[in-house]
Amino acid sequence: MTAAAGRGRLKMKDVARDLGMSVATVSRVLSQPELVSAATAARVREAIDRLGYRPNLTARDLRRQETRIILVVVPRLSPFFLDVLRGAEAAAHEQGYTVLMAYSGGNPHREGRFLDQVLSRRADGAILVTSVDAAALAARGPALPPVVAALEPVDGLGLPTVRVDNVAAAMAATDYLVTLGHRRIAHISGPDDVPMAQHRAEGFGLAIARAGLDDGACHRIAGDFTLASGERAMARLLTRNPRPTAVFVANDEMAVGAVQVIRKAGLTVGDDISVIGFDDQRIANLYEPSLTTVHVPTADLGHEAVMQLVEAMAGRPAARDIVLTTRLVIRDTTGPART
Numbered sequence: 001m002t003a004a005a006g007r008g009r010l011k012m013k014d015v016a017r018d019l020g021m022s023v024a025t026v027s028r029v030l031s032q033p034e035l036v037s038a039a040t041a042a043r044v045r046e047a048i049d050r051l052g053y054r055p056n057l058t059a060r061d062l063r064r065q066e067t068r069i070i071l072v073v074v075p076r077l078s079p080f081f082l083d084v085l086r087g088a089e090a091a092a093h094e095q096g097y098t099v100l101m102a103y104s105g106g107n108p109h110r111e112g113r114f115l116d117q118v119l120s121r122r123a124d125g126a127i128l129v130t131s132v133d134a135a136a137l138a139a140r141g142p143a144l145p146p147v148v149a150a151l152e153p154v155d156g157l158g159l160p161t162v163r164v165d166n167v168a169a170a171m172a173a174t175d176y177l178v179t180l181g182h183r184r185i186a187h188i189s190g191p192d193d194v195p196m197a198q199h200r201a202e203g204f205g206l207a208i209a210r211a212g213l214d215d216g217a218c219h220r221i222a223g224d225f226t227l228a229s230g231e232r233a234m235a236r237l238l239t240r241n242p243r244p245t246a247v248f249v250a251n252d253e254m255a256v257g258a259v260q261v262i263r264k265a266g267l268t269v270g271d272d273i274s275v276i277g278f279d280d281q282r283i284a285n286l287y288e289p290s291l292t293t294v295h296v297p298t299a300d301l302g303h304e305a306v307m308q309l310v311e312a313m314a315g316r317p318a319a320r321d322i323v324l325t326t327r328l329v330i331r332d333t334t335g336p337a338r339t
Helices: 012-019 023-031 038-051 057-064 079-094 108-119 134-139 166-179 195-210 227-237 252-264 282-286 298-313
Strands: 069-074 098-103 125-129 147-151 161-164 185-189 220-222 246-249 274-279 292-295 321-324 327-329
Touching: 012 023, 012 038, 023 038, 069 079, 069 108, 069 298, 079 098, 079 125, 079 298, 108 125, 108 134, 125 298, 147 298, 161 166, 161 298, 166 185, 166 195, 166 246, 166 274, 166 292, 166 327, 185 195, 185 227, 185 252, 195 220, 220 227, 227 246, 227 252, 246 252, 252 274, 252 282, 298 321
Parallel strands: 069 098, 069 125, 125 147, 147 161, 161 321, 185 220, 185 246, 246 274, 274 292
Antiparallel strands: 292 327
8 A cells, every 4th residue: 555545546647656757647648649649548547546535526527627538429239239339448547538328229319318318418429330310310410429420421411430441341242242142142131121231231132233243043131130130131031932042141140040040951061052141240150051151340340439539529520431451351151153
């Protein structure tokens, strides 16, 4: 126990004295960490943990009229969105913020209430990981708090956006199946009212048209991004005559469901029927057979979204549209079409 601790509650000056720094430097690490070097911030945080110093955040926040809290609003509690949250939390920690996850459940009213919490100063800003109702947001007009859109832009608002090009990535995945000789390619999409699902389905359709394939032989069945819906959709596809030789699936969870149904039918994945997923969640490489899929840099999406939000909250210009790179990861669930 330090001498300061023995006298009662530690103060900021005790931390500064322990480090041989000024009180101003310690204060800056806690309030404006972007203004100090990473090495200095790390030293101060280590001393705070070691000494057990607990800053009076409530008093500080009242003085500065800020909470140092960022809401990350997600529509589903899936591994994909939790990875986005992981990246957001890492960036927030670097910038001296705390992240709270806000689960909308795909409900536009709940999404709106979270934004109202920011407006009422319960948080400083929000990241919308795929907004569920762009029209409702647009109807708010100027009454929007600092917001960054992650994964998909929100049409009509011009919000700072950090995203991937879902259309181009879906085209690349479908093109790969075409290069393997597949001509009867099906698509298990997400819900028809979800922009991310719409864009991935759009990319599939564009690739099918570009390859000159028979649209009637390239069926599309909508799922809901869950494993069970992937199973149901694949079971329906297996009843088609002729059945597809390859399936492009709008996310990894549904793709795993599709693979399970194919195997239960006594068929070989990657030989009888090829399957490509989307997102490259951890399950993609752990599942047997390992899943060919589109890699989405989910943690980077969350990290960059927080960095752009911090700029916006500080009144500095934030980038309007940042597009992160996807790539096709080829594993065991794809192979040449049988002749």
